[in-house]
Amino acid sequence: MTDFLPETEEAAASIIREHAAAGKPLAICGGNTRSGFGSAVAKDRLRSTGLTGIVSYNPGEMVLTARAGTPLAEVEAALAENGQMLAFEPMDHRPVMGTSGEPTIGGVFAANVSGPRRFVAGAARDSLLGIRFVNGRGEIVKAGGRVMKNVTGLDLVKLLAGSHGTLGLLTEVTFRVPPRPKTEETIVVSGLNDADAATAMAAAMAQPVEVSGAAHLPLTVTWKFLGGKLPEGETTVLRIEGLPGSVEARAERLASAMSAFGAVAILDEPASRQLWREIRDVxxxxxxxxxxxxxxxxxxxxxxxxxxxxxxxxxxxxxxxxxxxxxxxxxxxxxxxxxxxxxxxxxxxxxxxxxxxxxxxxxxVSAFQPQPEAVAQLSARVKEKFDPAGILNQGKMG
CATH class of the missing domain: 3.30.70.100 (Alpha-Beta Plaits)
Incomplete structure (x- = not known):
């Protein structure tokens, strides 16, 4: 495996043009922490890790722009200093996949990585405002900006998010960064089977308490969370986030409503944060x-x-x-x-x-869900437009 680590967009574009002219497959990746997705084809790998640094960040605007190879930890540290966060709560694939390396912010958006807050805050692509990337022709393309605008034709920002490097190499991303909740608590409901837990979670979402996490942990896995400190048996967990006084009041209201389903307990902030990290990272x-x-x-x-x-x-x-x-x-x-x-x-x-x-x-086995015929045909046309030589991340999409 030959790694290419360009430090400029122009260098990355040159590498892609050379491979396209020769018809040589080229793997596109960032920190390579999700290297197990799809089946490996290329012997040459183009990585974004040489394209690093936060380009602009004004906390008052709640928007950050970073080069794609910037470590995710660096971005999250800058946000934490200013009381902000990535709303979509991206998981760390390394533990469950057995990979190493350092996750990059570009890789997060390229794979559309989203965690427990996804069902109320949206996926990674829903926070993405603008991108720069190099397509399979070796052309540098800019789409979107610091404010989302309606456009005609293909929405390139949404199209590249979740494309797993099959359409191009992301070089820069601009995204929303909302305030980080001041605290959180988690309501724990014990003893529900899977079907009853689904009913309880639906009832919780109907409550005016803004649940930001809802998960059910069957008996086979409950003991593996929080070092075995969750209540014994099946456990259904519901997260409340926000200002301290508000969280306390909403948690009490939700606990009262959930008591109709089973025994209820409340996890404090440290335990709640640990639990949802463990849920996020499987x-x-x-x-x-x-x-x-x-x-x-x-x-x-x-x-x-x-x-x-x-x-x-x-x-x-x-x-x-x-x-x-x-x-x-x-x-x-x-x-x-x-x-x-x-x-x-x-x-x-x-x-x-x-x-x-x-x-x-x-x-x-195809790692990705096979697409319906009409969607597959459209995807093939899009792929041909962005990567006519078909060299980028072969084997990465089903």
Whole structure:
């Protein structure tokens, strides 16, 4: 593997043009912390890690611009100093995928990485205002800006977010940075099965208390959170964030409403923050194995139905985020991709992404949800427009 680490957009553009002219595949990545996605094809790798630094940041405007290779930790530290945050709460893939390196802000947007707050705050792409990137022709392109504007034709900002480097190398990103909540508490409801937990979470979301996290942790995983300090048995957790007085009042109101479903406890701020980091980073499946792990997105009302159906056919373990709409699932042996995707289709549709697996499994299974024919044709036309030689991140999209 040959790594190219350009320090300017022009240098990156030159590398891409050379590979396009020669028809040589080129892997696009940042810190390489999500290197297991898709199947490896290219022997040459173009990394954004030489393109670093915060370009502009005015906390009063709540907008930050950074070069794509800037470490995520550097961005989050600058935001923390000013009481701000990334609203979409990006997960750290390294523990569960067994990778190393340093996550970059460009990689976060290229993979559209979003955590527990996603279901109320939006995905990474929803915070993205503007980008600079180099397409597969070796052309430097700018789209969007510091204020989101309506445009005709393709929305390049949204198109590049989540494209996993198949359309170009992100070189600069501009995004919103809202205030960080002053404190948080988490309501813990014990003893609910998966179906009852889905009902309880829906009831919690209907309360006027602004729940910012809603997850259900079945018996098989509860003991792995907070060092085993959660109540025994199944646990449903609901996060409240904001100003101290407001959080206390809303948490009490939610606890009262949830007492109709089961025994209730409240986690203080330190325990709450740790719990949601562990949920975000899929802590139960950080097991130093390559047993397949899936990230499955479906309607919140059918998540528990999908898991129940799969448990009858295969060895699976699972827990739920996003009010039940995000399922983290670990398989005991094979990925069982056909079975999972068949059941998803039967229950109304969704997306299943293979996050972790052996190299052999990745070679045989599409990591990404196959697209409907019409969407696949459109995607192919977009890919041909941005990368006519087809050299960028082959094997990264299903």
């Amino acid at each position: 802590h139960p499946y950080v097991d130093e194995t390559m047993r397949p792990v899936w990230r499955i997105s479906v309607a919140p009302t059918i998540g528990h139905q999908l898991v129940a159906a799969l448990r009858l056919e295969a060895g699976v373990d699972a827990f739920y985020d996003w009010q039940g709409g995000l399922i983290w699932m670990r398989m005991e042996a094979d990925p069982e991709s056909q079975l999972i995707r068949r059941f998803i289709k039967a229950l109304g549709g969704g997306h299943a992404t293979l996050i972790r697996a052996t190299d052999a499994a990745r070679a045989a």
